[in-house]
Amino acid sequence: MTMHKYAHPKYFGKIARPLFWVSGYLAVIFWAVGLYLGLVESPPDYQQKDTVRIMYIHVPAAWMSLFVYASMAIAGLVFLIWKHVLAGLYIRSVAGLGAAFTLICLITGAIWGAPTWGTWWVWDARLTSVLILFFLYAGIIVILDSFDTQDAGLTAASWLAIIGSVNLPIIKFSVDWWNTLHQSASISSFERLADPAMDAAFLQPLLIMTVAYFCTYLAMASVRLDQELRMRKLMVAGAGME
Amino acid sequence: MTSTPNGNRAVDNKTFRNLFGAGMSILNFEMLQISRQNNYIVKAPFFYVMMITLFPLALGPDPALIEKISTGVLILSLLLACLFPVNNFFESDYDDKTLEQVLISHIPFGFFIFLKMMAHWLMAAGPLVLLSPVVAVTLQGHDPWAIFFAVIPASMLFVLLGIMGAALTVGTKQGGILLALLVLPLYIPVVIFTTFAAQPTLDAGNASAALAFLYAGLAISLPVIPLICSGILKMNME
Numbered sequence: 001m002t003m004h005k006y007a008h009p010k011y012f013g014k015i016a017r018p019l020f021w022v023s024g025y026l027a028v029i030f031w032a033v034g035l036y037l038g039l040v041e042s043p044p045d046y047q048q049k050d051t052v053r054i055m056y057i058h059v060p061a062a063w064m065s066l067f068v069y070a071s072m073a074i075a076g077l078v079f080l081i082w083k084h085v086l087a088g089l090y091i092r093s094v095a096g097l098g099a100a101f102t103l104i105c106l107i108t109g110a111i112w113g114a115p116t117w118g119t120w121w122v123w124d125a126r127l128t129s130v131l132i133l134f135f136l137y138a139g140i141i142v143i144l145d146s147f148d149t150q151d152a153g154l155t156a157a158s159w160l161a162i163i164g165s166v167n168l169p170i171i172k173f174s175v176d177w178w179n180t181l182h183q184s185a186s187i188s189s190f191e192r193l194a195d196p197a198m199d200a201a202f203l204q205p206l207l208i209m210t211v212a213y214f215c216t217y218l219a220m221a222s223v224r225l226d227q228e229l230r231m232r233k234l235m236v237a238g239a240g241m242e
Numbered sequence: 243m244t245s246t247p248n249g250n251r252a253v254d255n256k257t258f259r260n261l262f263g264a265g266m267s268i269l270n271f272e273m274l275q276i277s278r279q280n281n282y283i284v285k286a287p288f289f290y291v292m293m294i295t296l297f298p299l300a301l302g303p304d305p306a307l308i309e310k311i312s313t314g315v316l317i318l319s320l321l322l323a324c325l326f327p328v329n330n331f332f333e334s335d336y337d338d339k340t341l342e343q344v345l346i347s348h349i350p351f352g353f354f355i356f357l358k359m360m361a362h363w364l365m366a367a368g369p370l371v372l373l374s375p376v377v378a379v380t381l382q383g384h385d386p387w388a389i390f391f392a393v394i395p396a397s398m399l400f401v402l403l404g405i406m407g408a409a410l411t412v413g414t415k416q417g418g419i420l421l422a423l424l425v426l427p428l429y430i431p432v433v434i435f436t437t438f439a440a441q442p443t444l445d446a447g448n449a450s451a452a453l454a455f456l457y458a459g460l461a462i463s464l465p466v467i468p469l470i471c472s473g474i475l476k477m478n479m480e
Contacts, residue, residue: 167427
């Protein structure tokens with residue numbers, strides 16, 4: 001099967017709507033199930049009591065913020081090398097989404113930190129590097145509209161996304177390299193999914209919430225990308241009229 | 243510039259010498275141009291010293307307090323003094339098509355940008371580096387040499403990363419805040435490691451480890467950032 005044909009703007013225009021509806025409905029279902037399991041069904045932690053439930057919002061948001069940034073850096077590479085319009089427009093579409101995930105992660109982290117660490121914010125390596133990630137998203141969003149032409153903005157944003165991706169391994173390993181307040185990963189790799197450092201009662205809602213976040217991302221990214229494509233078509237048509 | 247008779251560009255001794263000569267004259271020209279046209283050679287050190295002076299005046303002259311905060315004050319003042327002159331670094335060369343002329347010449351584009359950066363660092367940040375140990379004496383409890391050797395890579399990284407931001411924003415006509423917004427996140431690791439390297443209260447092992455990280459970052463950035471800038475500018479001029 002050749003997936004890359006869907007990368008053609010014409011074909012993407014065809015699958016954008018179905019992709020939005022399917023992933024949108026899935027997102028609603030998974031959010032409902034995940035929130036029910038996480039907030040009602042799952043047991044409170046023996047130490048943190050009910051505050052542990054913030055994890056089901058916090059951890060998937062953190063994962064998605066990294067995933068979205070990595071996908072933007074790859075899209076940036078594709079745009080710079082092959083001048084593929086869809087890749088450039090993808091950056092435009094998901095930059096705000098990624099920033100939102102990062103902000104959710106930071107805010108829920110602060111709310112979680114207040115009762116468990118006794119402070120809203122500490123300048124430890126993990127927190128600071130995620131804050132830098134948020135600033136990088138902000139820089140990309142700002143630079144996208146700073147040029148006369150859309151393509152110049154896409155090129156600059158692609159470069160910035162690639163340059164900023166040096167931050168990703170720093171975020172991932174910050175809890176291992178430095179002795180910080182933030183705990184190290186309970187699920188450090190896909191292999192560890194079968195044998196995580198947490199009980200299955202916590203893991204199950206967490207994974208369902210991760211799927212919910214991912215479906216949300218798919219729905220929002222597809223509808224935003226479709227919108228950007230249509231805007232671009234209008235712009236090209238408008239330029240042709242002159 | 244002479245090329246070999248059959249027109250190919252094999253890197254023989256002569257080509258290398260020609261390239262070296264071209265490089266030296268570019269460096270010479272850039273430094274001359276900076277010294278004649280931009281007066282930030284004078285402005286930047288004044289700004290730097292005044293910035294540092296303001297902190298003790300604002301926070302009170304308590305020596306214990308100053309000793310605690312002085313490293314951070316020094317580094318942040320250095321950061322700002324390095325960031326401001328970098329604004330619109332490529333603008334005039336971009337507007338009058340100098341960059342395009344260099345691009346079609348035989349001089350490697352990244353090499354040209356590297357020389358431009360070095361000229362800028364020598365002229366704009368060099369005075370700051372030389373001033374730093376002197377300033378450090380006025381801020382209690384510092385080893386001037388520790389400051390000096392931490393400030394060399396720090397100022398160079400500030401300039402290199404700042405110029406990378408200037409390459410990204412070339413043609414936007416807004417510079418300033420936009421440049422700061424793009425570049426400041428990239429400055430954060432430099433600030434952290436420089437503070438560790440120059441902190442007088444820290445034990446020697448940690449300080450020298452941070453210093454090693456700084457120089458390692460510089461060793462990576464010196465060849466890589468000019469190449470990134472040349473990639474950005476080439477795409478911009480297509």
